[in-house]
Each structure stands twice: as C-alpha cells, then as structure tokens.
Amino acid sequence: MPIYEFECPIHGVFERILSLEFSDAKHIVCMHEDSKEGFCLRNAEKVWSASVVSFGAKPTIVFKNPKTGEMEVATHENQQAPYGYVKEELRGPIERTKFEKEASQRRYVEDELTTEKLKQGRDKTRKNLHDDLNARMNTFDSNTQNMIKMSMRHARKRHERIKPKRTNIMLEVNHKDSSNLIK
Numbered sequence: 001m002p003i004y005e006f007e008c009p010i011h012g013v014f015e016r017i018l019s020l021e022f023s024d025a026k027h028i029v030c031m032h033e034d035s036k037e038g039f040c041l042r043n044a045e046k047v048w049s050a051s052v053v054s055f056g057a058k059p060t061i062v063f064k065n066p067k068t069g070e071m072e073v074a075t076h077e078n079q080q081a082p083y084g085y086v087k088e089e090l091r092g093p094i095e096r097t098k099f100e101k102e103a104s105q106r107r108y109v110e111d112e113l114t115t116e117k118l119k120q121g122r123d124k125t126r127k128n129l130h131d132d133l134n135a136r137m138n139t140f141d142s143n144t145q146n147m148i149k150m151s152m153r154h155a156r157k158r159h160e161r162i163k164p165k166r167t168n169i170m171l172e173v174n175h176k177d178s179s180n181l182i183k
C-alpha cells in the first residue's frame with residue numbers, strides 16, 4: 001500500500017499508509033495523541049511529494065557496505081558515502097523500520113561476536129598459563145611435581161585447606177626411605 005505524507009498545523013508532517021480507495025484523500029484527521037488534550041483530530045493536509053523534498057520531511061540518508069553489510073546513518077544531508085559504501089535514501093516508515101531492524105540485528109551479531117572473542121581471549125590466556133606451568137612442571141621429578149600440584153590445589157581451595165593430606169604424602173616418601181623404618 002502506498003505511503004502518503006500529511007501535515008498537521010500543530011504536529012507537522014507525518015506519514016500514513018492508505019489503501020488505494022483513500023489514496024485521493026486531500027486531508028485526513030491527525031491522530032496525534034496528547035496526554036492533556038487527547039487526540040489532536042485537526043485536519044492534516046496531504047503534502048505533495050515534490051514539495052516534501054524541498055521542505056518538510058527529508059529522507060533518511062544511510063550508507064551501506066554491500067560487501068560487509070555494515071550500515072551507517074548520514075549525519076548531514078550532503079554527506080558523501082564512505083569508501084566502499086553505497087548511498088541509500090529511506091523515504092517512508094517501512095523502509096526506515098526495515099533499516100532499523102537490519103541494523104539492530106547486525107549490532108546483535110556484532111555483540112555476540114565481541115563476547116565470543118573476549119571469551120576466547122580469556123580462555124587462551126588461561127590455556128597459555130596452563131601450558132607454561134606444565135612446561136615448568138616437567139623440569140621437576142615426579143615427587144616434587146606431586147608436591148607442587150598438591151599445594152596448588154590447596155591454594156585454590158584456601159577455605160578448605162586440609163593439612164593431613166600433605167602429611168600423607170610426606171609419610172609415603174618417608175616410608176620409601178628404609179632408614180626411617182624400625183627393624
């Protein structure tokens with residue numbers, strides 16, 4: 001259905017979709033709602049598209065990058081499209097809504113990607129630290145490694161530090177040393 005523009009003496013130019021049977025209407029009732037006065041109900045005259053361009057509602061100018069799908073809204077009327085971008089004019093509410101939907105969907109995907117990248121970065125840092133630690137651990141003998149692992153586990157669970165476990169390891173080690181055994 002075609003979109004027409006009407007001008008209310010109080011609320012200015014607005015857009016309205018009219019079915020073909022009303023497309024000849026020269027004016028419609030402004031349905032702008034005011035908290036004090038309720039509906040405006042003033043006569044809004046149809047604005048002819050030729051005059052709409054020279055004054056009144058201007059089209060929204062956007063730039064789209066066909067390769068990346070990136071979109072930007074022009075900050076002023078005569079702005080040139082950035083390199084790789086194509087200029088587009090959004091003339092009606094349907095086009096504007098479509099653009100807003102596309103832009104917010106894109107923003108959502110970008111946000112998801114950023115979150116994922118941050119997460120990956122964090123995991124990678126953690127993995128690097130882990131690999132680095134493993135490399136250093138391998139320079140020690142197995143008993144020392146167990147001791148280090150044990151104390152690391154204790155450091156991680158500071159609130160539930162269990163001392164007897166460390167003692168058990170000491171005992172194990174000591175028992176292998178026959179000089180400690182009573183004959």
Ligand SMILES: [Zn+2]
Nearest residue numbers: 008011030040
């Ligand atoms: Zn009005």
